Amino acid sequence: xxxxGFRVVKEALxxxxxWTPLWRTPDPKPAYDIVIVGxxxxxxxxxxxxxxxxxxxxxxxxxxxxxxxxxxxxxxxIIRSNYLLPxxxxxxxxxxxxxxxxxxxxxxxxxxxxRGIINLIHSDAQRDAYRxxxxxxxxxxxxxxxxxxxxxxxxxxxxxxDNARFPIKGGLLQPRAGTARHDGVAWGYARGAxxxxxxxxxxxxxxxxxxxxGKLCGVETSRGYIGARKVGVAVAGSSGRVMAMAGxxxxxxxxxxxxxxSEGLKPTVPGVITFGAGHFYVxxxxxxxxxxxxxxxxxxxxxxxxxxxxxxxxLEGGMALMPMIGxxxxxxxxxxxMDMSMDGSPIIDKTHVDGLFFNGGWCYxxxxxxxxxxxxxxxxxxxxxxxxTATAYRLDRFSRGHVIDEKGAGAQPNLx
Amino acid sequence: xxxxxxxxGLRDAQEFTYLGDASLMNxxxxxxxxxxxxxxxxxxxxxxxxxxxxxxxxxxxGDRSWLVVTRNTLTHEILGAELAADVKVGGVK
Numbered sequence: 001x002x003x004x005g006f007r008v009v010k011e012a013l014x015x016x017x018x019w020t021p022l023w024r025t026p027d028p029k030p031a032y033d034i035v036i037v038g039x040x041x042x043x044x045x046x047x048x049x050x051x052x053x054x055x056x057x058x059x060x061x062x063x064x065x066x067x068x069x070x071x072x073x074x075x076x077x078i079i080r081s082n083y084l085l086p087x088x089x090x091x092x093x094x095x096x097x098x099x100x101x102x103x104x105x106x107x108x109x110x111x112x113x114x115r116g117i118i119n120l121i122h123s124d125a126q127r128d129a130y131r132x133x134x135x136x137x138x139x140x141x142x143x144x145x146x147x148x149x150x151x152x153x154x155x156x157x158x159x160x161x162d163n164a165r166f167p168i169k170g171g172l173l174q175p176r177a178g179t180a181r182h183d184g185v186a187w188g189y190a191r192g193a194x195x196x197x198x199x200x201x202x203x204x205x206x207x208x209x210x211x212x213x214g215k216l217c218g219v220e221t222s223r224g225y226i227g228a229r230k231v232g233v234a235v236a237g238s239s240g241r242v243m244a245m246a247g248x249x250x251x252x253x254x255x256x257x258x259x260x261x262s263e264g265l266k267p268t269v270p271g272v273i274t275f276g277a278g279h280f281y282v283x284x285x286x287x288x289x290x291x292x293x294x295x296x297x298x299x300x301x302x303x304x305x306x307x308x309x310x311x312x313x314x315l316e317g318g319m320a321l322m323p324m325i326g327x328x329x330x331x332x333x334x335x336x337x338m339d340m341s342m343d344g345s346p347i348i349d350k351t352h353v354d355g356l357f358f359n360g361g362w363c364y365x366x367x368x369x370x371x372x373x374x375x376x377x378x379x380x381x382x383x384x385x386x387x388x389t390a391t392a393y394r395l396d397r398f399s400r401g402h403v404i405d406e407k408g409a410g411a412q413p414n415l416x
Numbered sequence: 417x418x419x420x421x422x423x424x425g426l427r428d429a430q431e432f433t434y435l436g437d438a439s440l441m442n443x444x445x446x447x448x449x450x451x452x453x454x455x456x457x458x459x460x461x462x463x464x465x466x467x468x469x470x471x472x473x474x475x476x477x478g479d480r481s482w483l484v485v486t487r488n489t490l491t492h493e494i495l496g497a498e499l500a501a502d503v504k505v506g507g508v509k
Contacts, residue, residue, distance in 0.1 A: 238466075240462070240463075240464030240465070240466075241464070241465070241466045244463070244464075244465075249457070249461040249462065249463060249464075250461065250462070250464065251460040251461055251462070252462065252464060253436060253437075253462050253464055254464055254466070254489070298434055299429075299434040299471065299487075300436070300437075300464065300469055300471065300489045301489050301492065302466040302489050302490050303490060303491060303492055307417055307429075307492065309429070309430045342459075342460045398456060398459075398460040399453070399456045399460075411459050411460055413436070414434055414436070
């Protein structure tokens with residue numbers, strides 16, 4: 001069933017009797033060519049591109065809970081490609097291009113909204129750094145504009161420009177960035193993959209890997225053994241404990257990141273705004289709630305909930321940047337579990353086990369990467385070679401000394 | 417979170433800085449033949465368990481001692497805290 005304007009009108013006139021479920025609920029087959037572990041954004045995108053671009057049809061996605069119940073349901077929905085380093089910037093720009101065509105590709109309304117992102121500048125040194133970053137973005141085709149203080153005042157007059165400690169001196173704008181409806185992304189990819197024959201199996205937890213003489217044969221699950229020629233693990237947040245079942249230690253710690261949403265307000269914040277001095281970012285959802293977040297809690301956690309000190313820290317950042325936020329009531333707060341990798345950058349690679357592939361270490365940048373992550377992982381699973389934009393995301397980059405230290409914080413996940 | 421400091425009693429976790437897995441106290445021998453690989457594992461690889469985790473917390477805003485805190489990463493429940501110096505003498509698991 002394809003969605004279209006004609007279809008909506010037809011259903012409206014015939015009592016909405018023609019809608020069907022977006023995907024099937026099949027029982028697992030005894031074996032597949034490729035099994036994806038993890039039915040979140042990245043796993044579903046991988047399955048979608050495997051089926052659509054690489055023609056792999058005998059594919060299953062295994063999800064231990066319900067589809068999209070992990071980090072794709074727990075983020076702040078920002079999409080952007082304003083990166084700096086050569087190992088990163090082309091990959092995120094590739095992702096941005098896929099976002100721009102996502103709804104046509106999946107025939108699903110994922111509410112991709114290119115409302116722009118502004119990174120604020122508070123010092124001359126920061127202006128130099130953002131000018132350099134903007135140049136790196138232009139080299140990758142991502143675009144970007146350096147805004148003066150006066151231009152910013154016209155766009156976002158409600159910010160506290162004359163904050164004594166962190167006066168706002170300008171900003172770096174990426175107009176093509178914005179937000180997307182996170183659940184819609186998961187549902188769109190799931191439906192698109194299902195329509196092309198991928199089996200999406202929910203409530204099916206992987207409990208072990210069957211490995212014989214260094215070669216992967218399949219996965220043990222809560223619904224029995226499933227054979228597979230190749231297995232791709234895309235369970236960011238739980239990467240440590242899932243890959244431990246295959247006997248691997250990863251350069252990853254799991255930390256919790258909290259996000260917040262206010263009561264619904266009239267349209268106020270035009271795009272995404274990030275506070276360059278502290279760590280605070282805010283946008284407004286289509287329902288009107290201000291969506292914002294800040295730093296991770298900073299210690300290992302699988303709890304999917306945070307603690308109050310970070311709530312206070314985030315709200316202080318919000319008040320310093322945007323004093324009027326103090327008049328809005330906080331509606332909800334939640335926590336997602338992040339794979340904090342040792343250099344702050346992701347990993348997409350094959351492992352030492354023949355047939356076992358790994359995708360993880362997204363830190364808090366996983367949502368914006370969803371399409372490119374899925375495409376690059378599908379490329380790796382289908383061809384055995386890394387996608388051209390993901391060649392730097394190797395597992396052994398730490399031992400080779402080729403870390404991608406975007407934030408320059410070293411091997412300290414709680415500082416990224 | 418409140419950390420039961422062995423000398424000072426319950427202290428707010430905000431007074432501390434976190435450094436991660438307590439096994440970081442076991443620095444590899446730089447003279448060993450496999451020292452390069454051992455140090456790479458030491459610096460970058462982690463067990464990352466979901467459940468009980470022994471970890472290092474530095475009482476930066478307090479008495480500047482290092483503690484080994486035993487904590488459940490699924491629930492944030494703190495099961496105990498020892499002075500890292502005492503643990504070092506006894507050896508870290």
